[in-house]
Amino acid sequence: MKRGLLIVLSGPSGVGKGTVCAELRHKQSDLIYSVSATTRSPRQGETDGINYFFKTKEQFQEMIAKDALLEFAEYVGNYYGTPRDFVERTLASGKDIILEIEVQGALKVKEKFPQGVFIFLVPPSLDELKQRITGRGTENADIIDHRMNVAVEEMNLIHYYDYAVVNDQIDAACHRIHCIIEAEHCRKERFIEQLEEVKEASEKA
Ligand SMILES: Nc1nc2c(ncn2[C@@H]2O[C@H](COP(=O)(O)OP(=O)(O)O)[C@@H](O)[C@H]2O)c(=O)[nH]1
Ligand SMILES: Nc1ncnc2c1ncn2[C@@H]1O[C@H](COP(=O)(O)OP(=O)(O)O)[C@@H](O)[C@H]1O
Numbered sequence: 570m571k572r573g574l575l576i577v578l579s580g581p582s583g584v585g586k587g588t589v590c591a592e593l594r595h596k597q598s599d600l601i602y603s604v605s606a607t608t609r610s611p612r613q614g615e616t617d618g619i620n621y622f623f624k625t626k627e628q629f630q631e632m633i634a635k636d637a638l639l640e641f642a643e644y645v646g647n648y649y650g651t652p653r654d655f656v657e658r659t660l661a662s663g664k665d666i667i668l669e670i671e672v673q674g675a676l677k678v679k680e681k682f683p684q685g686v687f688i689f690l691v692p693p694s695l696d697e698l699k700q701r702i703t704g705r706g707t708e709n710a711d712i713i714d715h716r717m718n719v720a721v722e723e724m725n726l727i728h729y730y731d732y733a734v735v736n737d738q739i740d741a742a743c744h745r746i747h748c749i750i751e752a753e754h755c756r757k758e759r760f761i762e763q764l765e766e767v768k769e770a771s772e773k774a
Pocket of ligand 2: 580581582583584585586587588589701702704705736737738739
């Protein structure tokens with residue numbers, strides 16, 4: 570059976586990853602979202618198990634010790650990590666999964682899944698980025714400044730990604746990502762892999 574695609578979406582805080590991801594899942598209902606674990610406190614409106622698995626530092630460290638995370642990283646004072654089992658089970662079942670994670674974690678995933686699709690969401694400008702993160706109203710001024718500094722560092726790592734998608738308009742950005750996913754489904758390597766499996770099975774029979 571064809572395995573699902575592992576899609577990684579990164580981009581600076583406030584660029585619109587969450588908004589774009591929600592819209593993509595709305596349009597492509599079979600796209601599975603990987604819910605991360607984090608030690609960050611829930612924002613208003615966030616639900617445990619839906620937006621994140623909210624953990625204490627001790628619980629998070631236990632997940633690391635049990636090797637339950639595919640990757641994890643520290644970002645602006647908190648830990649974030651991707652539960653491993655769910656990703657592996659989803660891919661094995663042939664479904665596509667999207668990981669909305671920051672750059673250090675994305676690079677670790679790339680080592681383990683070089684065949685993944687790595688997409689970086691870019692703001693139309695740094696001024697617009699600051700306006701979006703400020704307008705969301707979820708972080709205080711110090712954290713916003715810290716996240717803006719990290720944003721510039723993150724954008725320097727864009728060359729590790731396969732695609733750069735500008736989030737100027739939500740619909741346009743989603744359309745671009747949807748086209749990328751469709752194109753990745755048509756990669757010849759995926760069909761060659763399948764052919765090999767069929768050949769092996771017929772040789773065994
Ligand atoms: N490495 C890693 N990063 C994550 C994970 N989950 C979320 N992140 C990233 O952590 C950063 C901070 O996330 P969050 O506090 O929700 O802020 P937001 O991006 O402004 O909504 C973002 O870049 C997320 O993409 C994860 O499981 N692993
Ligand atoms: N294309 C866009 N144009 C204008 N505002 C946007 C766009 N995409 C997202 N936003 C807004 O920017 C803010 C940050 O978006 P969010 O999805 O929370 O970003 P992230 O998950 O990358 O931190 C939100 O208030 C959201 O409504």
